[in-house]
Amino acid sequence: MIAPSILSADFAHLADEADAVKGADWLHVDVMDAHFVPNLTLGLPIVESLLKATTIPLDCHLMIENPDRWAPPYAEAGAYNVTFHAEATDNPVAVARDIRAAGAKAGLSIKPNTPLDPYLEILREFDTLLVMSVEPGFGGQKFMPQVLDKARRVRNLVDSGELTLLVEIDGGINMDTVEAAAEAGVDCFVAGSAVYGADDPSAAVEKLRSRARH
Numbered sequence: 306m307i308a309p310s311i312l313s314a315d316f317a318h319l320a321d322e323a324d325a326v327k328g329a330d331w332l333h334v335d336v337m338d339a340h341f342v343p344n345l346t347l348g349l350p351i352v353e354s355l356l357k358a359t360t361i362p363l364d365c366h367l368m369i370e371n372p373d374r375w376a377p378p379y380a381e382a383g384a385y386n387v388t389f390h391a392e393a394t395d396n397p398v399a400v401a402r403d404i405r406a407a408g409a410k411a412g413l414s415i416k417p418n419t420p421l422d423p424y425l426e427i428l429r430e431f432d433t434l435l436v437m438s439v440e441p442g443f444g445g446q447k448f449m450p451q452v453l454d455k456a457r458r459v460r461n462l463v464d465s466g467e468l469t470l471l472v473e474i475d476g477g478i479n480m481d482t483v484e485a486a487a488e489a490g491v492d493c494f495v496a497g498s499a500v501y502g503a504d505d506p507s508a509a510v511e512k513l514r515s516r517a518r519h
């Protein structure tokens with residue numbers, strides 16, 4: 306699966322930018338609050354507008370503090386997948402249950418230096434594990450291959466039937482890095498600059514998809 310990140314799109318024309326990647330599986334929406342990460346992007350009102358403007362399922366990546374309070378409304382609004390950060394809450398299971406009760410898939414994201422082990426026990430409460438392959442906050446950063454070990458470990462647990470979960474990766478995914486991520490067992494590839502920085506974003510989605518299948 307390919308999930309273009311609208312962080313690299315033109316925020317004044319989000320409906321057109323969603324149209325530009327029609328073949329995408331999910332549209333990745335980076336919500337940043339200038340507290341959990343040192344950047345500010347968009348929030349619920351824009352997600353609500355985007356939901357009316359596209360049929361592509363929205364994959365909301367919440368890089369925000371207090372997801373306990375702010376994550377469930379994205380699910381209630383109609384986002385397909387709502388991912389929050391493990392580092393931002395003491396109650397990840399409660400947040401996941403609230404998201405699911407509101408009708409969305411629940412995702413857990415971990416930053417590059419956050420170990421997987423403390424969260425293995427709770428992953429059955431989630432539909433998605435989003436492995437960050439850059440420090441969250443900005444597009445266009447360099448891929449950190451060392452995070453692939455975490456993807457590989459979760460892939461093995463899924464393949465052995467211990468977990469049912471999509472493994473997603475976010476940060477620095479492009480034509481040079483997507484293959485290594487695919488080999489590590491990633492299911493869903495977020496790509497911002499590699500898609501929206503391309504002359505033809507929709508062709509870039511297809512190229513990434515075929516490269517990932519190699």
Ligand code: DX5
Pocket residue numbers: 310311312313333335366439440441442443444445446475476477478495496497498499
């Ligand atoms: C970074 C965001 C990413 C970002 C990826 O904090 O979570 O989704 O858009 O951008 P690229 O693909 O350019 O690294």
Ligand code: ZN
Pocket residue numbers: 310333334335366475495
């Ligand atoms: Zn993201």
